[in-house]
Amino acid sequence: MKHTISILMENRFGAFDRVANLFSGKGFNLHSITIGETELRDVMRMTIVTSGDDQIIDQVIKQLNRLVDTIKVVDLSEHDRTERELALITLHYEKGNLQEIKNICDIFRGRVVDINNKSVMLEITGPPAKIDAAVNVLMPFGIKEMARTGTVALKRGEQIRQPQEVG
Amino acid sequence: MAGTKMTGAEIFLEMLRREGVEVVFGMPGGAVIQIYDHLHDVDFLKHVLVRHEQGATHMADGYARATGKTGVVLVTSGPGATNTVTGIATAYMDSTPLVVFTGQVPTSLIGNDAFQEADIIGITRPITKHSFLVRDVDDLAPAIRKAFYLAKTGRPGPVVVDLPKDVITAQTTFRYPEQVEIRGYKPTYEGHVNQIKKAARVISEAKRPLLYVGGGVIMSGASQELRYFAIENNLPVTMTLQGLGAFPGESEQSLGMLGMHGMYWANQAINNCDVLVALGARFDDRVTGKLETFATKATKIHVDIDPSTIDKNVRVDIPIVGDVKRVLKLLRQYMPKKPDTKEWWAQIRRWQQECPLTYEKSDGKLRSQFVIERLWEKTRGDAVVVTDVGQHQMFVAQYYKFQHPRTHITSGGLGTMGFAVPASIGAALGRNDYPVFSISGDGGFAMNMQELLVAKAHNLPIKFMVINNNYLGMVRQWQELFYNEKYSYTDLQGLNPDFAAVAQSMGIKALRVARMDQVDDALQQLLNYSEGPMLVEFLVEKEELVFPMVPAGASVSDMIVERLNPQRMV
Numbered sequence: 098m099k100h101t102i103s104i105l106m107e108n109r110f111g112a113f114d115r116v117a118n119l120f121s122g123k124g125f126n127l128h129s130i131t132i133g134e135t136e137l138r139d140v141m142r143m144t145i146v147t148s149g150d151d152q153i154i155d156q157v158i159k160q161l162n163r164l165v166d167t168i169k170v171v172d173l174s175e176h177d178r179t180e181r182e183l184a185l186i187t188l189h190y191e192k193g194n195l196q197e198i199k200n201i202c203d204i205f206r207g208r209v210v211d212i213n214n215k216s217v218m219l220e221i222t223g224p225p226a227k228i229d230a231a232v233n234v235l236m237p238f239g240i241k242e243m244a245r246t247g248t249v250a251l252k253r254g255e256q257i258r259q260p261q262e263v264g
Numbered sequence: 265m266a267g268t269k270m271t272g273a274e275i276f277l278e279m280l281r282r283e284g285v286e287v288v289f290g291m292p293g294g295a296v297i298q299i300y301d302h303l304h305d306v307d308f309l310k311h312v313l314v315r316h317e318q319g320a321t322h323m324a325d326g327y328a329r330a331t332g333k334t335g336v337v338l339v340t341s342g343p344g345a346t347n348t349v350t351g352i353a354t355a356y357m358d359s360t361p362l363v364v365f366t367g368q369v370p371t372s373l374i375g376n377d378a379f380q381e382a383d384i385i386g387i388t389r390p391i392t393k394h395s396f397l398v399r400d401v402d403d404l405a406p407a408i409r410k411a412f413y414l415a416k417t418g419r420p421g422p423v424v425v426d427l428p429k430d431v432i433t434a435q436t437t438f439r440y441p442e443q444v445e446i447r448g449y450k451p452t453y454e455g456h457v458n459q460i461k462k463a464a465r466v467i468s469e470a471k472r473p474l475l476y477v478g479g480g481v482i483m484s485g486a487s488q489e490l491r492y493f494a495i496e497n498n499l500p501v502t503m504t505l506q507g508l509g510a511f512p513g514e515s516e517q518s519l520g521m522l523g524m525h526g527m528y529w530a531n532q533a534i535n536n537c538d539v540l541v542a543l544g545a546r547f548d549d550r551v552t553g554k555l556e557t558f559a560t561k562a563t564k565i566h567v568d569i570d571p572s573t574i575d576k577n578v579r580v581d582i583p584i585v586g587d588v589k590r591v592l593k594l595l596r597q598y599m600p601k602k603p604d605t606k607e608w609w610a611q612i613r614r615w616q617q618e619c620p621l622t623y624e625k626s627d628g629k630l631r632s633q634f635v636i637e638r639l640w641e642k643t644r645g646d647a648v649v650v651t652d653v654g655q656h657q658m659f660v661a662q663y664y665k666f667q668h669p670r671t672h673i674t675s676g677g678l679g680t681m682g683f684a685v686p687a688s689i690g691a692a693l694g695r696n697d698y699p700v701f702s703i704s705g706d707g708g709f710a711m712n713m714q715e716l717l718v719a720k721a722h723n724l725p726i727k728f729m730v731i732n733n734n735y736l737g738m739v740r741q742w743q744e745l746f747y748n749e750k751y752s753y754t755d756l757q758g759l760n761p762d763f764a765a766v767a768q769s770m771g772i773k774a775l776r777v778a779r780m781d782q783v784d785d786a787l788q789q790l791l792n793y794s795e796g797p798m799l800v801e802f803l804v805e806k807e808e809l810v811f812p813m814v815p816a817g818a819s820v821s822d823m824i825v826e827r828l829n830p831q832r833m834v
Contacts, residue, residue: 107448110397115389122390152575159572165394165414168448 099128100154101180101250104143104161105135105169112166116143119164125149125157129182129225129247140168144249146225173250180250182225185210186235187218187242198238205231216241272401272432273298276365279408281308282440285336287327287693288312289320293340294380295367295429303338312693312718317344319686319715321351321422325360326687329673330648331694332485334361334415341367342380345426346387350680352422353391357677358506359483361420363411364388370430371399385426393421401434406441413444418451419570420483451569455586455594463541463565463582464598467497470539470563472608475499476522476551479506479676480544480568486589487511487669490543493596498605500612502530504545505661505676513665514645519612520621520665523551524814525658529615531812531820534559536611542566544588547577548677549816557819567591619812619825621662629805630780632656632731636663639701639729642787647671648691648700652684652708655737658810660703671698682711685728689715692724699727699791706732706760713766719797720770727790728772728799730763733806741809745824757806767799774799 106112113132120127128146135142147157154172161170173180190198198217202209207221221231225248232243270278276299280288289312292300303311314320317339324335335355339348345366355362369378385397394414396407404427411423467473481490487510494501494517501511502519511518522530534540540562545551552558555577566573566580567588574583584591623633636659639649645667651657651674666672673691675683688702709730719726736754743751767774773793777786777800786800812823 110399111385111389111395114386118389152579155575156572159574159576163570163572165446165449 099146099148099174100157101173101178101248102145102147102157102161103171103173103250103252104145104167105140106143106164107166107168108134108139108141109166112141113143115164115166116145116161119160120147123156123160125153129245131247131249133249144247146248171252173252177253178250179253180224180248181222182228182248183220183222183246184228184231185218185220185244186232186240187211187216188235189216189239189241194238198235201231201234207231268438269435270438271298271435272404272427273302275401275404275436275438276408276427276432277302277306278438279405280336281306283334283408283412285309286333288336288338289314289323289327289690290338291317291320291340291344293344293367295341295344295369296338296365296427296432298429298432299338310693312689312722314686315714315717316712317347318351318682319689319712319718321348321355321362321364322680322683322686322712323690323693323715323718324362324364325351325355326650326673326690327694328355328360328362328690329358329687330670330691332483332670333694334363334412335690337362337364339364339366340380341369341384342382344380345384346382349387349391350678352388352424354675354678354680354683355422356391356393358479358675359420360422361415362422363415364422364424366424366426367432368397368426368428371428372430374428384424388424391422392424395424395426397426397428398431399428401431401436404431405438409441409444410446414446414449418449452571452585453569453587453590455567455584455591457594459582459584460591460594461598463584464595465600466539466563466565466582467541467595468599468601468603470603471605472537472611473499473539473541473603473605474533474537474562475501476504476534476540476542476545477501477507477510478504478543478545480588481507481510482544482669484544484569484587484589485669486544486592489589489592489596493592496596497599497602498609499603500533500605500609502526502533504548504551505674507545508661509666509669509672512645512667514667518665521661523548523820524553524816525662525810525812527621527662528619528812528823528825529612531814531823532615533612535561535821537562540564542568542580543592544568546573549577552577553814553818553820557821623808628780630778630783630802631805631808632659632733632802633663633808634780635729635731635783635802635804636660638783638787640664642784642791643699645671646698648673648695648698650674650684650688650691650700650702652704653679653681654705654708655733655741655808655810656703656705656731658738681708684708685712686715686718688726688728689719689724692719692726693722699725701727701729701790703729703731705737706730706734706756706763707736709763710760716767716770716772716797716799720772723796725794726797728767728797729790730799730801731804732760732763732801733804733808734760735806737808738810740807744807744809745813746815763801764799772797772799774801776801776803778803
């Protein structure tokens with residue numbers, strides 16, 4: 098099963114390398130890895146998608162925690178969360194199918210971000226599964242190039258029940 | 265000191281002084297020449313000039329294991345740094361606290377393939393607890409402070425501090441960082457009380473309990489608590505290679521070492537116990553053999569300071585993360601009653617009689633086991649015994665009954681041949697309460713014998729023993745048992761030097777022994793000689809095997825106990 102793991106870590110030389118190194122050194126699966134700034138200047142957030150049985154995921158979390166530069170490690174799979182990914186997809190088009198591509202793009206709520214007389218570039222954002230679906234549907238048109246960001250994710254806020262109005 | 269401008273080199277030495285460092289193992293070179301310029305004038309620490317940087321890390325490692333203090337290494341950039349790698353990996357696998365300072369090319373040249381440049385931070389990343397590349401002289405003091413803190417606390421380990429040449433020469437106002445604050449690093453020392461209570465209850469109700477003790481007990485200084493706990497509750501104790509010495513080997517309650525070359529009865533006990541208490545041990549494959557059949561009947565309790573060791577290889581029922589000394593103290597308090605272990609002990613005694621540890625003595629040939637047995641008789645555990653890797657290492661673990669913690673020093677996890685000669689030098693510099701024996705096979709001895717020069721330079725009274733069978737014996741053993749006796753590149757006959765003559769060429773007293781009746785006298789001479797190092801080469805039986813043995817990947821119950829009938833499985 099896939100797990101999305103969120104790591105807060107020191108914004109420091111070599112911190113990212115240590116995490117990447119851990120995955121290769123310990124032979125853990127790594128499906129995607131993203132890193133970016135957070136609301137705190139000296140803290141970075143890394144989002145990793147990995148997979149394995151419970152014992153392996155347990156080790157992934159423990160080994161990540163063991164790194165000195167990691168501040169907090171959370172397996173978001175255990176929580177209500179929002180996951181997003183962005184893809185840029187360049188396709189060849191021919192006269193007849195540009196509208197068709199545009200329609201598919203609209204269905205996925207994507208945008209055309211570049212076009213010339215041979216190819217068109219789409220930007221699609223959403224949960225990773227939606228990107229997978231878009232790629233699948235667009236594949237027959239001939240994808241020239243594709244760049245995916247990998248998953249970013251955050252835990253959603255707790256739903257606080259509104260007090261019932263007393264009548 | 266506060267408020268004055270200091271160079272990086274001066275700050276480096278001031279930090280070493282404040283950390284209480286007594287010995288530094290190192291070798292100068294271009295990138296660290298400025299540190300050495302100052303080092304020459306300081307009197308608060310001793311610098312030990314090694315002959316190869318691998319020797320420096322092993323010496324620091326031996327020093328750390330023998331004393332419990334942190335070992336310190338100083339080398340130059342490039343090859344100086346890369347030569348430390350095996351020593352760092354050795355320390356990492358056995359959790360030894362080291363701080364390794366490596367020189368580096370100036371920050372402006374990093375990445376330029378400059379002369380003597382190596383990305384040592386990158387190279388050592390998987391084999392260090394942490395590392396620092398100091399890029400600003402203002403970061404130097406905090407980095408050194410953190411390095412020592414990280415090396416020693418929690419599960420100890422090696423830390424690398426990379427020092428670019430311009431950082432060493434730059435000046436700044438020195439401020440001692442009083443506090444160490446690392447927000448991502450908070451080791452857990454106190455075990456969870458409810459878990460400890462639960463463990464105490466389970467142990468007290470056990471019929472066939474067993475303590476499985478690893479090196480963590482020695483590192484945590486928990487030997488005394490362990491002794492109390494085991495004796496009060498009449499529990500059998502078996503130890504890993506690194507655990508030897510944590511519990512007195514001569515005690516009736518000691519079952520000796522378990523695992524691949526462990527005692528028959530210890531492995532039987534593992535297979536039949538109903539409660540297994542792992543203390544500062546990590547269920548290494550050399551201990552467990554085939555995981556599916558390891559201690560299947562037992563409720564497993566695991567005490568360790570490193571949460572990542574828990575459930576790593578073996579699923580445990582009651583995990584306790586904490587310092588084993590503190591946990592054992594509470595465990596003793598919370599024991600509701602003593603377990604009834606009478607029948608269990610009777611069973612263990614039967615196993616001990618069924619298959620005792622033995623070797624051929626009647627043919628008059630000199631065997632390694634005999635040498636080790638005599639060494640045990642001569643010292644009765646009152647010695648620091650440093651071993652290398654291979655057959656002699658296993659014979660020492662089997663036949664030498666370690667009595668005290670920090671008297672057995674060996675490379676267990678990484679299995680580094682060439683460890684013993686330098687590690688014993690570190691041990692001898694740290695300890696003068698016991699004589700230090702340094703035991704190697706002929707293969708491993710040749711790997712780092714240049715460091716004998718260091719023992720001689722400091723006239724350290726180390727007792728070097730080369731157990732020479734003119735073979736890479738342990739590999740030969742596997743070739744005999746599992747590779748149809750095809751002895752591919754393991755025969756060193758005619759390739760080995762006269763080791764005694766090698767030592768003599770360095771001004772070291774040395775002799776050769778080839779007969780059983782010479783052994784006692786040679787050992788006595790080693791013990792008596794205190795003016796400096798001495799070496800005895802023992803020319804032993806060429807084709808001896810270490811038994812008992814669990815073949816790699818087999819169940820611990822499938823032990824081979826003797827050569828004549830290797831098919832006999834017990």
